[in-house]
Amino acid sequence: MLKVLLVEDEVYMRKGIIKLVDWNGRGFVIYREASNGQEALEILRKEHIDVVITDIKMPVMDGIELIRRISEEFENRPAVIIISGYNEFEFAKAAIRYGVNDYLLKPIDEAELIQTLERIKTRILNEREYHRRKNLFEYLKRNSRFMRMIEFDEVSTIEQFETNDTTRWMGIGKKEDLQYEDDLTICESLLEVEKEVNIKFANKGIDFRCYWDSFFNIILIIETEQKNKKNQVIRQVYEHVTKRLNLQSIVFDEIKSFQNIHSFYKQLLKKLSFAQFYEKIGVIEATQIEDFEMYIEDKKLGSELIKLIEERKCEEIRYKLSQFFDECHNKKISPEIIKGYILLTLLEVIDYFEVYQLFEADSLKFIYRSSLQKSKFIEKVMEILLQIAEYVTEATKFNSSSFMKKIELFIKENYNKDITIKSIAQQFYINPIYLGRMFKKHFNMPFNKYLHILRIEQAKKLLLKTDKKIYEIAKEVGYNDTDYFALKFEEYVGKSPSKYRSSMIGETNY
The missing domain is CATH 3.40.50.2300 (Response regulator)
Structure with a gap:
């Protein structure tokens, strides 16, 4: 109105x-x-x-x-x-x-008044829209210049910001829902906050600016007169913005020199990641977060989780994870190092149980979400481990000698047909990868080798007991290609089918 x-x-x-x-x-x-x-x-x-x-x-x-x-x-x-x-x-x-x-x-006149009001309304709204877009464009330019400076260390831009007359502070907070907004909406939102803060703290001698970077972090710059550098207003401003933008936390520090602004920004980002991962809430001065360790000494987590999954001890899996993360927290391990280590651990577990089919390409994408808190991160990891444990539990129901005897009988009855480990798995409602592992463990050889040996043994009997031609025997034992049959026969027996027949018949006659 x-x-x-x-x-x-x-x-x-x-x-x-x-x-x-x-x-x-x-x-x-x-x-x-x-x-x-x-x-x-x-x-x-x-x-x-x-x-x-x-x-x-x-x-x-x-x-x-x-x-x-x-x-x-x-x-x-x-x-x-x-x-x-x-x-x-x-x-x-x-x-x-x-x-x-x-x-x-x-x-x-009523009509004349209405006409005049409509003309004025159109003019005012057009002017507002013009100024709105102009302000947003100016803000985008300003944000772009600032981001080139802190993200890409652009020297020419640094010179525009460098000054000795004021003290500047940088605060960084994460607002992930920004990634779902278009640039103009983000600009309007941050400009509104910027204006609001500058009005609220107008008599405190500060100048406040909002920016956002490529990773949707909110960059908050406060400029004060040199004499006010220790003023509590800095914290008050950041506390206000934390509530206003619904941020979990803001990590801030004084900018000593714009010449090192790129490394300063990167270090502040790491400390924000640390604060968010370990669920530190509110406005945090960077000096309150000590330097992190960049190395994890214990490399046994993967093997311990594998053992617990095999033993179906799900609660102990959760306890083991919580214990690991608590130790990392106490040792102040960097969240990035933890995430990399957890990724390798999950891949180790997945590889051990050969459960690749359980996971899509982006199943482990959550690991790279910078704002994910420790408790939620643990839950995500637990989901994957429990999924593996459930699969292994189901699969072991079939892992018995009686079940493998059924598999063996089925193969002997159908060895001359076009059977594969996948078709057998479908017949018995079991995962083909897991059946392949069980088969190899039970028979001490992979399925394909077992099938070839079975077929060759049957072919040897037919060569000695019948006068069927080689190609007929090949087809009868499951080989449609006679040359391939001859190749596999020689591989396992050491001589061609015809030489085997003649040599064995010769020995018998002798």
Whole structure:
């Protein structure tokens, strides 16, 4: 709604104008009323008004003087509509010299008033949109310059920011939902916060700026006079922004020199990651977070988790994980090092149980989320480990000698057909990868080798007991390609099928 200040000394005239049109329906509201120019001026000095509708002849201060004062005192002037009689046209011309182009003659015509209001509304909204986009564009340029400096260490940009007259502080907080917003929405949100803080702390001698980087971190710069560098206002500002933007934490420190701003920014990011991972809440001075360790000595976590999964001790898996993370916290291990170590550990477990099919390409993507807290991180890791444990538990139901005898019998009855470990697994409702592992463990050889040996043994019997041709025997034992059969036969027996037949028959006759 556009706010209207109605200035008219005659009460009945004001009431008549108010009743003349549906103000709210037209996008306006009669926000305040005044009986003369002086009252109107006092209101304008205290409150934001979009449109002033004023009579010309009034006591104390007339409309012309009010318009003159508005043009001189206010940078962002409200739109003004003059109400004048026919005999006041000379006054109206004077008002036009002060930039007032909208006036109505008494008695006011409803249609003319509506037309004037619509024209003013269009002009105001167009101007607002123009300034909004201009401000957003300027903000984007400013943000781009600043990000080139801190992210890419651009020297020419650093020189623009370097100054010896002030002290500057940098605070960083994470706001992940920014990644789902477009750039203009982010700009509007941060500009609003920036304006709000500068108004709230206007008498504290600070200048506050908001930026955001490529990783959707909020960068908060506070500039103060040198003598105020230890002022508690710094913390108060960051506490206000933490609540305003709903941030878990902000880590801040004084910028000693813009020449080292890139490394300063990177170090502050690491400390923010540490604070978020270990669930430190609120505004934290960087000096409160000690330097982290960049190495994990214990390399046994993977083997210990594998053992617990094999023993189906799920609660102990959770305890082992919590214990590991607590030790990392006590030793102040960097979250990035922990995440890398956990990734390798999960890959070790997945590889050991050969459960690659359980996970999609992005199943481990959560590891790289910089703002994930320790407790949620542990839960994500537990989900994966429990999924593996559940799979292994189900699979071991089939891991018995009686079950493997069923598999063996099935193969012997179907060895001459086109069977694979996958088709057998489908027949018995078991995972093919796990069946392959069980088969190799039970028979001390992989399935393919077992099948070839079984077929070759049957072929040897047929070569000796029948006079069937080689290609007929090959097909009967499961080989559609005679050359391939001959190749595999020689590989396992040491001679071709024909030589084997002749040599064995010769020995028998002898």
